[in-house]
Amino acid sequence: MTPLWWQRGVIYQIYPRSFQDSNGDGIGDLNGIAQRLDHLVDLGVDAIWVSPIYPSPMKDFGYDVADYCGVDARFGTLADLDALIAAAHEYRLKVLLDLVPNHSSDQHPWFIESRSSRDNPKRDWYLWRDPGPEGGPPNNWISDFGGSAWEWDEATGQYYYHAFLKEQPDLNWRNPELREAIYAAMRFWFDRGIDGFRIDVLWHMVKHADFPDNPPNPAYTPAMGEMHRVLQLHSTDQPEVHGIAAEMRAVADAYPERVLIGEIYLPVERLMHYYGGEAPEMHLPFNFQLIDAPWEARSLAKLIADYEAALPPGGWPNWVLGNHDRPRVAAKLGEAQARVAAMLLLTVRGTPTIYYGDEIGLADVLIPPEMVQDPRELREPGLGLNRDPVRTPMPWDDRAHAGFSTNTPWLPLNDDWGDRNVAGQSGDPHSMLSLYRALLKVRRDHPALEVGDFLPVECEGDVLAYERRHGKERLLVALNLGAAEQQLLLSDDCGACQPLLSTIGTHDRTLGRGVKLAPNEGLILKLE
């Protein structure tokens, strides 16, 4: 079968508030993205996923949607989005939007109606419940942002459920009209040329019909954040979610080559169900394992092997190093290993998603307490849950405000923006950006990397190695995850093997059957 674009391609996530500001208000916008498409073409990615741009009170920075078919004035207009789609398509870049179907904003007209009276036709579009038997909330469910997940509504004398902020009431996916309304929104965007959606918190979408208490989490400590006090047994990952995911897929499949990517934080064996059973569901249930994995060769080799083994027939793999909710890879690993991680991301089998800024090695930015924006941090301060550090403006060059804006940006820039910016790294062959560009080029030039088979190579110590094969083409990827020199013994005589790319520059130590990896070196070697 001919691989589809989202199987061959590389996705790039844009957090629109922080990519490029075009009108000097310190907030990134759609015209800003359009101005920076050159960067994405030079980088060599195939698609952009743009975090929410819909009208929103911005309590959770766009993940509180007040209109599923519009554009927030802060980001521009619908015409700006149409222009961005057209410009991106001209550059052969696909455009994915973020669909947020689990909850809306409390300012969405649907919720305003729903809360207006108990017999309003939209009452059942949200999750309303009477108080528990002893008064108080209907059960012990906790918001992912801390505190009870139930909010009392004085006017109608019931509680409504919100998995996140109280300004983000959960929609009732057991209601067929609500389902149709969201599917209509999907079609609205598909008809405008959108190539797919990343679907927010897909595994949250259906709750147990009887709302039983969640069991306590025996491993809970307050430092984890209050949401972990209970296990989300009845509030997430319910069997009925799969029917919905399949319906969404059917909506997408009515259009040619659209893609659906599900945000799902679950253990691998649960995650795999989201590819679908009898009916297909997500093309790509996001595989977040690399984000939390200890950076250790043997356990990573096992993690990759287990993931490969768990994939259902026809299930296409995917990999991610970070996103707008999780610490950045360069903060976790440091620059040298972040380079090795980039090589892993772009050579392991499956669709990679790159988080904006990772291509220049952006790390987490220290946010002074008085500048905190993230509602999660504001609700549970000091636990290290702040997401602002990974959402800071993209530094483009060494002009004022790093070329991101003509004004003070909504979040501070990285301290080292004077050196660490796109223009500065563009001309430096040893920069992270040059490495990303080279990796993407090697990938494009070698079908073995884009779509080839994956064969683990047995090795020891800090080395993680695998082969990618397509037809006659055989590439070896050898990654040194440690800071000491390593030896890798090959089964082939590699006298004539050609090093295609090294994360440390020139590699010239492959002799016969031995590959010497320098400290922190990642290497792609052409075997045949």
Ligand code: GLC
């Ligand atoms: C997802 C988003 C996150 C948001 C949450 C609630 O996890 O990635 O940013 O806060 O959903 O919508």
Ligand code: CA
């Ligand atoms: Ca702006």
